[in-house]
Amino acid sequence: MYFDEDTRLLVVAAHPDDEVLGCGGTLARAIAQGAQVAVQFLGEGVSVRFPYGQYDSEEFKKQSAVRLEGAKMALASLGITDVTFNHERKCCQFDTVPLTIIVKEIQTVIERFKPTILFTHNPVEVNIDHCITYKAVENACRPTCPFVPKEIYTFEIVCSGNWTFDASFKPNTYVDVSKFWDKKLKAWHCYEGEARPFPFPRSDMGLETISRYRGMACGLEKAEGFKLVRHVI
Template sequence: MKRKVLIVAAHPDDEVLGCGGTVSRLIREGYEAYTLILGEGITSRDKNRNRENRKKEINKLKKQIYKANKILGVKEVFTFDFPDNRFDSVDFIDIVKTIEEVKNNLNPEIIFTHSKSDLNIDHQITYKAVITATRPMKEESVKQIYSFEVLSSTEWNYPLSFSPNVYFDIEKTLELKLKAMSAYEMELREYPHPRSLEGIKIKAGQRGIEAGFYYAEAFELIRIIY
């Protein structure tokens, strides 16, 4: 049986920005990867969109989710429609139960998710919900939890408090990460925005030189159980 990885992300593209290169590498090494995206990721941007146009844009974004994750090599994607940038308006237990349901069906060994120090409220709540859903009980499958950084969110918090202590060399999978991000036509921005292809590559280079690599992704190790 293959060892499984689960990405738990608040919004579409967070999974690519946060750990796309690392998960692609793990898939190449024999892991089976899955992605859970909790939020619809778009409705907070424009209050004037009518319901029909909003539905079309959500459906368009979901198609981009599946395309991007297929590029990474993810086996299956689970999407939900918690309100964008309003996770704090939802009963916390509902988010926890959603994560638990997917996790219990998959029994992953590793989870990648957001940092508790992130600026975005949905990212903060997702982190807390993952920790709640993976309490280290005897029957819990999850043995490793890593927090990732999301460009144009994590680095904009003050004071900056994302403190990585784990680095994955992604020199061989950076191009896959960039290709996957290119599938997110609705999310990609022009340089010098952090969420641009050049911005992503620069960040990977920065994290790489911190660890003696050309390109890397950096994480905070939250829990590891042997």
């Protein structure tokens, strides 16, 4: 993984906030080194907190608007302007949608943006949307498809990733985000209402803990861990 002016980095994430949790420090670093970054969200991120099917309340509309606004502020704070939302797709319900629809959405963005590097979820997560996003990206990146990036990595989402019964995500690529930690936290704090006190993983301490844990694996103060799943040279 290398970032410069020729790098076109696409993040395919299930929900607004996954991009900051999974790779916010790396995105800040990539932009500082001249990379173009685009983010695609495949769904929204609050409906799971409401009774199934009951999404017409004022409270739902309020929380939904807060999340969308938070995403826009977080991405702006990272310097990312190329963002694709699908705020109509309900979270934790990606399994109710034909996979091919999600695959084609991703292919549309790949064909437009022509990424050289792609980041997405790893398949060992509690959140079913994260698993389906991985599967959809795998399908969208069949080598016969146009403009498939040559480097594809998966990232981890604290909470969904470390609450699995079988914690088998094993990163093999580490990005030093020590100098970009403030940017990651600043972006994370744009997502109002998403944090809770430690030991909730999505607390400031939780995010720092996983970054230090990944850092210890490779001699860095703070790192984000990725798994390289395909590299064509």
